[in-house]
Amino acid sequence: MAKRGTYSAQEKYGLILAFDSREFPARDFKHHFGVAAFTVRKWKYLYETYGLEGLQKAKGWKHYSEELKLAAVQDYLSGNYSLIDVIRKYEISSDSVLEKWIKIYNGRRDLKGTRKRTENSMTKGRSTKLEERLKIVKHCLENSKDYNQTAQQFKVSYQQVYQWVKKYMEKGQDGLEDKRGRRKENIELTPEEKNQRDIKQLELENERLRAEIAFFKKVRGARKEAASLNQVRLTETYTAIQELHQEENFSILLLCEIARVSRSAYYKWLHRLPSxxxxxxxxxxxxxxxxxxxxxxxxxxxxxxxxxxxxxxxxxxxxxxxxxxxxxGIESVIRRKRKKYVRSSPQHVAENILNREFKAENPNEKWVTDVTEMKYGTSQKAYLSAILDLYDGSIVSYVLGTSNNNPLVMKTLDQAIKKADGATPLIHSDRGFQYTSHEFRRKTKKANMKQSMSRVGKCIDNGPMESFWGTLKCEKYYLDKYETFEELEKAIEEYIHFYNHNRLQGRLNGLSPLEYRTKAA
Incomplete structure (x- = not known):
């Protein structure tokens, strides 16, 4: 049999009999008869279901409802049915038709039902009055926008019904008024008409400005989850348009112009189904x-x-x-990746003048300073900067802040200089970026203070300060949990007051630091 594209019902029946005879294996059937085994199996199913009439060539388009298309696509995508099973279940004309529906569905487009085209859709339009147009629009909306049925009942064209409904949805009853005619020039207007036109123009401009401001505020809002889940471009823009139309009653057309998207694209997004x-x-x-x-x-x-x-x-x-x-916004609470430390060159470096000589003969002769980190709440950080006098171990000044920056250290130094009453102590620190900065150097030089720094990697060079941090944390910080910065600040303030005034020390002959200082004075 010659290979060709169309076959009569009798020829199809003959091919079915040849296929059932098993004279040739299924893989060689197409080579001998020019028809794939898959196609013959489909014909066989049609013959067994509908008889010889099922093999007749279709005389026209087969029509499917929107519900049937959606059900067929969802059955196939569920994985419970094969392509052939779905075609037979819903009596679909061919596998290519179902594949087209699946492509449309996965492309996030609407599956619309196919209807028979009526001759009335090409009917010539006729003249109507406002009351009649309003009646036609309301009838169309009450009947789920059945434009063909409405046009046939009222003897108007399909395009007229479609345009009237569209204008009514956008502007209400004003959109149905016939405003055709030549627009008057400004010189032809009366003063009253000119004022009315100017006022209307200003109202439109004001409305547009309000819409622009509201739109860009909406777009900057937080909608990351929805936008990222549906993976549709401009979802944030479409969501803003929808919300502003509902909340502020702005025109869809105006909002689409501001967003620079087409109105059809917005409505396509609005009526889409999730993939x-x-x-x-x-x-x-x-x-x-x-x-x-x-x-x-x-x-x-x-x-x-x-x-x-x-x-x-x-x-x-x-x-x-x-x-x-x-x-x-979900992330693990353990082993968070640390930021890579970028080593910076110090602006100023001083020698280790203190050289671990931690004894002082007089108050305000030798100071040591450092910054330590503490936590409160859910891993929130606070930083404590303090200056300690090596004469009696008292805390001269301290500042607690939420950032480890220059102002934290400079404020601590300013407080200490104010309390020193003109004294010019040696001040020792590590090589932190605050202490190597030009600003810290200028302040110490202005106060006639000598600056000393620990050697690189030698924490013991600043041993007394490190010892105080350990004492403070063991005796106060580690004993409680602090939910807020204010709670931590209050606890630090109470402990340093206790440490200076009431904490008795053996090396100070059983006195507190400030008692020892007062006795020496």
Missing amino acids: ENERINENILTEMKRLHKELKGILGYRRMAIYISRLFDMQINRKRIYRLMKVA
Whole structure:
């Protein structure tokens, strides 16, 4: 039999009999008869179901409802049915038709039902009055925008009904008024008409400005989760348009112009259905939040990917989990990646003049200073800067702040200089960036103070200060938990007052630091 594209019902029946005879294996059937075995099996099913009429060539388009298309696509995407099963279940004309529906659905477009085209859709329009147009529009809206039926009932054209409904949806009853005619020039207007036109123009400009301001505020809002889950371009823009239309009653057309998107693209987004991939992402996100809460945040994205893959019984890429965790603001509480330290060159370096000579004969003769880190709340950091007098071990000044920066150290130094009453002590520190800065050098030089610095990597050169930090943390900081910065600040203030006035020390002959200083004076 010659190879060709169309066959009569009798020829199809003959090919079915030849296929059933098993004279040739299925893989060689096309070579001998020019028809694929898959096509003959489809004809066989049609013959067994509808008889010889099922093999007749279709006389026209077959029409499918929107519900049938959606049900067929969802059955196939569920994985419970093969392509052939779905075609037979819903009596679809061919596999290419179903594949087209699937492509449309996965492309986030609407599956619209196919209807028979009516001759009335090409009917010539006729003249109507405002009351009649309003009646036609309301009838069309009450009947789910059935433009063909409305046009046929009222004997107007399809395009007229479509345009009237469109204008009514945008501008209400004013959109149905016939405003055709020549626009008057400004010189033809009366003063009253000119004022009315100017006022209307100002109102339109004001409305546009309000819409622009509101739109850009909305776009800057936080919608990361929704935008990242659906993976549709400009979702944030479309969401802003939708909210402003509902909340502020701005025109969709105006908002689309401001956003520089077409109105059809917005409505396409508005009526879209979530894809299979989006639904899976939503389910993954729900399970990730549950696991994060249940396991108290110990899962990073690598182990989270293992848990989620087991729960869904499918291999899920770690990058996908990482992206979704970032979208939901979920991160592990353990082993956070540290920022790479960038070593900087010191602006000023001093010699180690103190040289571990930690004894002082007089008050305000030798000071040591340093900064230490403390935590409060959920791993929030605070920094304590202090200056200690080596004569009696008292704290001359201290400042607690939330940033380890120059102002923290400079404020501590300023307080100490003010309390020193003209004294010019030697001040020793490590080589932190605050102490090697030009600003610290200028302040010490202005106060006639000598500056000394520890050697690199030699913490013991500043031993008394490090010893005080250990004492403060063991006797106060480690004994309690601090939820707020104010709680920590109050605790530090209480302890330093206790340390200076009431903490008795054997090396000070059983006196507190300030008692020892007073007795010496």
